[in-house]
Amino acid sequence: xxxxxxxxxxxxxxxxxxxxxxxxxxxxxxxxxxxxxxxxxxxxxxxxxxxxxxxxxxxxxxxxxxxxxxxxxxxxxxxxxxxxxxxxxxxxxxxxxxxxxxxxxxxxxxxxxxxxxxxxxxxxxxxxxxxxxxxxxxxxxxxxxxxxxxxxxxxxxxxxxxxxxxxxxxxxxxxxxxxxxxxxxxxxxxxxxxxxxxxxxxxxxxxxxxxxxxxxxxxxxxxxxxxxxxxxxxxxxxxxxxxxxxxxxxxxxxxxxxxxxxxxxxxxxxxxxxxxxxxxxxxxxxxxxxxxxxxxxxxxxxxxxxxxxxxxxxxxxxxxxxxxxxxxxxxxxxxxxxxxxxxxxxxxxxxxxxxxxxxxxxxxxxxxxxxxxxxxxxxxxxxxxxxxxxxxxxxxxxxxxxxxxxxxxxxxxxxxxxxxxxx
Amino acid sequence: xxxxxxxxxxxxxxxxxxxxxxxxxxxxxxxxxxxxxxxxxxxxxxxxxxxxxxxxxxxxxxxxxxxxxxxxxxxxxxxxxxxxxxxxxxxxxxxxxxxxxxxxxxxxxxxxxxxxxxxxxxxxxxxxxxxxxxxxxxxxxxxxxxxxxxxxxxxxxxxxxxxxxxxxxxxxxxxxxxxxxxxxxxxxxxxxxxxxxxxxxxxxxxxxxxxxxxxxxxxxxxxxxxxxxxxxxxxxxxxxxxxxxxxxxxxxxxxxxxxxxxxxxxxx
Numbered sequence: 210x211x212x213x214x215x216x217x218x219x220x221x222x223x224x225x226x227x228x229x230x231x232x233x234x235x236x237x238x239x240x241x242x243x244x245x246x247x248x249x250x251x252x253x254x255x256x257x258x259x260x261x262x263x264x265x266x267x268x269x270x271x272x273x274x275x276x277x278x279x280x281x282x283x284x285x286x287x288x289x290x291x292x293x294x295x296x297x298x299x300x301x302x303x304x305x306x307x308x309x310x311x312x313x314x315x316x317x318x319x320x321x322x323x324x325x326x327x328x329x330x331x332x333x334x335x336x337x338x339x340x341x342x343x344x345x346x347x348x349x350x351x352x353x354x355x356x357x358x359x360x361x362x363x364x365x366x367x368x369x370x371x372x373x374x375x376x377x378x379x380x381x382x383x384x385x386x387x388x389x390x391x392x393x394x395x396x397x398x399x400x401x402x403x404x405x406x407x408x409x410x411x412x413x414x415x416x417x418x419x420x421x422x423x424x425x426x427x428x429x430x431x432x433x434x435x436x437x438x439x440x441x442x443x444x445x446x447x448x449x450x451x452x453x454x455x456x457x458x459x460x461x462x463x464x465x466x467x468x469x470x471x472x473x474x475x476x477x478x479x480x481x482x483x484x485x486x487x488x489x490x491x492x493x494x495x496x497x498x499x500x501x502x503x504x505x506x507x508x509x510x511x512x513x514x515x516x517x518x519x520x521x522x523x524x525x526x527x528x529x530x531x532x533x534x535x536x537x538x539x540x541x542x543x544x545x546x547x548x549x550x551x552x553x554x555x556x557x558x559x560x561x562x563x564x565x566x567x568x569x570x571x572x573x574x575x576x577x578x579x580x581x582x583x584x585x586x587x588x589x590x591x592x593x594x595x596x597x598x599x600x601x602x603x604x605x606x607x608x609x610x611x612x613x614x615x616x617x618x619x620x621x622x623x624x625x626x627x628x629x630x631x632x
Numbered sequence: 633x634x635x636x637x638x639x640x641x642x643x644x645x646x647x648x649x650x651x652x653x654x655x656x657x658x659x660x661x662x663x664x665x666x667x668x669x670x671x672x673x674x675x676x677x678x679x680x681x682x683x684x685x686x687x688x689x690x691x692x693x694x695x696x697x698x699x700x701x702x703x704x705x706x707x708x709x710x711x712x713x714x715x716x717x718x719x720x721x722x723x724x725x726x727x728x729x730x731x732x733x734x735x736x737x738x739x740x741x742x743x744x745x746x747x748x749x750x751x752x753x754x755x756x757x758x759x760x761x762x763x764x765x766x767x768x769x770x771x772x773x774x775x776x777x778x779x780x781x782x783x784x785x786x787x788x789x790x791x792x793x794x795x796x797x798x799x800x801x802x803x804x805x806x807x808x809x810x811x812x813x814x815x816x817x818x819x820x821x822x823x824x825x826x827x828x829x830x831x832x833x834x835x836x837x838x839x840x841x842x843x844x845x846x847x848x849x850x851x852x853x854x855x856x857x858x859x860x861x862x863x864x865x866x867x868x869x870x871x872x873x874x875x876x877x878x879x880x881x882x883x884x885x886x887x888x889x890x891x892x893x894x895x896x897x898x899x900x
Contacts, residue, residue: 532690533720537734537785538710547733551724628723631767 211404214287215277219269226265234261271414278413279405287404290345292317294327295385297371299353299396301336304364311336313351317385317400320344335359341398346407348399350391366394412598417605420598429599430590432582438606441576441584444500445568445614448507452564456512457557460519461549470520477513485510485571489578498579503572510571511564518560522553555622555629562618569611584610635701637664637687637789637821642696644682644847655846656682657693662840662849666701666788667819669858671826671836673882675889679847680825684791687823688714701788710734713787715778715795721766727777728753728762734785745784752780755817756810772803776810783818792824796831808834809866816862829882833857833875834866841882843889845896851885853878 249255275283296314303309311332318324324342332338335358343349353367354360368374370381370388380389386400408416425434432440462469463477488509496502526549534548576585584607591599622629644657656679664670672680685691687698689708698705700712713734714720721730729736731749740748753759756776766774775795782790795811796804808831815822826832832839837858843850855878861869869875 527719529716529720530722532688532708533714533716533781534733534737535690535708536688536710536712536714536787536791537737537781539733539737543737547737548722551722554724626724628765628767631723 211277211287211406214404215273218276219273222269222273226269227262230259230261230265274411275414277404277406278408278411278416280413280415282414288401289405290317290403291385291401292319292345293385295383295400297381297383297388297398299336299367300369300372301354301357301360302366302368303335303359304362307335308368309334309336311338311353311357313339313341313353313396313398315349315351315386315398315400316340316342317345318342320346331356343398343400345400346402348389348397351396351398353396367396370396409595409597412601416598417601420596420602421606424587424599424602429587430582437582437584437587438610440582441569441572442610444503444507444572444575444583445565447504448572449511449561449564449568451504451508452511452568453515453561455508456515457519459512460516460521461523461545461553463516463520464523464553465545465549473516477516480509481513481517485567486574489575493579498581503575503580506575507568507571510567514560514564514567515557518556518563519553521560522556523549525556526552554626558618558622558626558629562615562622565614565618566611569607569614573607635666636668638662638699639664639683639687640697640699642683642686642693642698644679644686644691645694657686658846658848660696660847660849664789664821664823664838666821669815669822669824669835669837670840671824671832671838672840672842673826673829673832673886674840674842674847674850675844675886675893676827677847677893678842678844678889680842681793682847683842684714684793684823684825687789688712688791710738710785711788713782713785713790715775715782715790715792717794718771718774718798721774721777721781723765723767726763726765727758727769730766730777731762731780731784733781738785748784749780752784755814756780770803772799772807775799775807779810779814783814783820787820789821789823792822794825794827797827804831805866809861811835812858812862815858829879829886830870832882833879834861834869839882841885844893850889853882 246252246255272283272285274280276286279286279289294314294316296312298310298312300308300310311334314327314329316324316327321344326342327340329338329340336354337356337358339351339353339356341349341351354365357365359365367390370390371383373381375381375388375390377390377392377394380387382388386398389397389399391397412420421434428434429437459469459473463473464470485506488506492502492506492509496505530548530552531544534544539547572583573585576583577589580586584603588600588603588607591597591603639660639662642657642660643655646654646656648654660679660683672683674680682691686693687705689705689712692706705712722733725733728749731752732745735745735748749762750759753762756779758773758776758780761769761773766777769777775798778795792811796807799807811822811824812835814820824832824835826835833855834857836853836855839853839855840849841851841853842848857869857872857875860872
């Protein structure tokens with residue numbers, strides 16, 4: 210129910226903001242070359258990401274997150290689950306046919322909180338008032354006839370709730386929830402759950418931020434937040450550096466020698482499509498769950514990507530450049546050093562970006578399987594203890610770091626191989 | 633010791649996987665004195681690029697021999713510089729580093745390399761662009777860099793494989809003037825391959841017209857236009873009555889060859 214509502218709200222906000230921004234944008238038309246193009250549909254170069262849309266998209270995601278989790282950071286919310294005191298009346302009928310009304314007082318409280326019982330008058334007649342507590346998002350079985358005079362007699366039953374007739378298996382809506390009657394004639398009260406997500410499923414933004422603060426100050430499972438993230442990063446870097454150190458020379462050898470090419474082609478082509486995740490069990494059997502196993506796994510993840518990238522870089526060298534270098538008197542070593550290696554750098558950078566992305570994904574997965582420390586271990590352990598806020602925090606931090614790695618690689622690419630795509 | 637380039641009975645046959653073969657060159661012989669400017673013209677498939685690649689040492693001929701200044705040519709060497717149509721500059725180097733590449737590979741001291749590159753960049757009109765990356769330059773300027781890079785290495789023979797083919801008409805004309813100037817100034821032996829009849833007439837003391845299938849020398853001309861063109865307005869040279877008549881003669885010759893090829897393919 211809540212899920213469908215979220216999708217509907219999201220689509221509505223998408224359409225509405227597109228409509229509004231387009232309406233405003235008509236008046237403040239940008240004046241660049243692209244704006245003069247009359248054919249933009251199908252011209253990929255004319256499709257630039259609309260930055261207003263990007264900003265609104267992020268804001269909308271945050272607003273929906275807050276609105277559906279009852280965040281105090283967001284002004285509008287969908288109805289919250291009922292909390293507080295409520296009551297409903299029931300009508301009991303004695304075996305002799307006489308009827309009497311009584312009230313049921315229910316205190317709906319936060320799960321795990323200490324609650325005081327409701328103190329109130331027991332009422333008069335043979336049906337007496339009842340008092341009960343129920344945690345939010347739960348239900349409580351209310352044995353309303355338990356304290357009634359003659360309530361244990363055969364034929365004593367409840368016939369109506371809030372004046373509405375009720376039968377076993379039926380239910381009556383009250384102001385703050387639903388009263389169900391079990392097949393055996395007892396009542397159960399389900400307080401109104403509202404439309405918000407339960408914190409177990411999705412914690413509010415401030416709860417996640419609280420988790421960041423808590424884990425950053427107190428750590429999680431014997432390690433600080435920085436140790437968890439640092440270990441993951443260290444494993445990625447160690448695996449990537451080893452993979453590049455072996456993979457790049459291997460790729461060069463494959464690009465320059467037919468024997469190397471023939472020898473390693475079957476291995477590389479076979480290993481390339483094997484997802485590194487499929488290697489986790491074997492790597493654990495061989496190297497255990499310590500750092501060695503993780504670094505070996507990431508080494509394998511990076512190795513084939515870097516080897517193929519370096520091989521492609523060598524094969525991609527324009528033969529006229531090699532001819533030109535020979536005609537200028539360069540030796541084989543000089544051609545490798547001054548022509549083939551620089552010419553292959555753009556390909557190697559592309560491969561490095563892919564490899565870093567794959568390694569980052571693989572390290573988290575490997576830590577999910579078995580680890581004492583690491584970003585993946587943090588979220589999988591938290592999920593076992595139903596600490597969804599730590600899980601969400603971990604996912605967000607993993608995403609930020611992965612994104613950061615890619616940005617850094619792109620910056621490095623722009624600085625180190627500015628000639629990429631310019632030949 | 634004889635100076636100059638001699639090509640004797642050069643033949644080149646490419647065997648195809650299906651058992652047939654292509655005779656790219658058949659019995660091509662040619663003697664070139666030191667300092668001569670030779671242009672080579674012919675319809676596509678006449679083997680002119682193959683000839684150049686063999687002289688450069690990138691290909692070994694099926695039979696025949698090439699001698700330069702008395703020794704046999706067996707592979708690429710700094711004595712035979714090459715200027716390509718495009719794509720041969722090193723994008724990861726500045727203009728100056730490209731020009732200094734040959735001397736640097738030889739181990740020439742940096743001060744000497746500097747002097748050479750400064751002089752050549754001045755001659756080619758690139759003195760204001762020496763610290764640019766080559767991909768920042770226009771196509772015409774890139775070809776100037778390619779010329780300067782080749783000259784910086786002091787080769788005995790310069791081989792040019794359609795060096796101006798990718799340029800627009802105006803830039804091309806300017807560059808033709810530059811090639812003539814450089815030839816006169818440096819006295820290098822130059823072999824220039826081109827598709828353009830006008831260019832072949834302007835940039836050749838000697839002009840070879842080659843015929844295809846098998847690739848062979850069809851006719852040779854000795855022309856006065858290169859000498860006339862040094863330091864002069866090339867458009868004036870083109871107005872010369874002999875220029876126009878020779879151009880017509882060669883164009884007719886090449887058209888006839890093309891038609892013959894078409895006829896032969898239709899028969900087959």
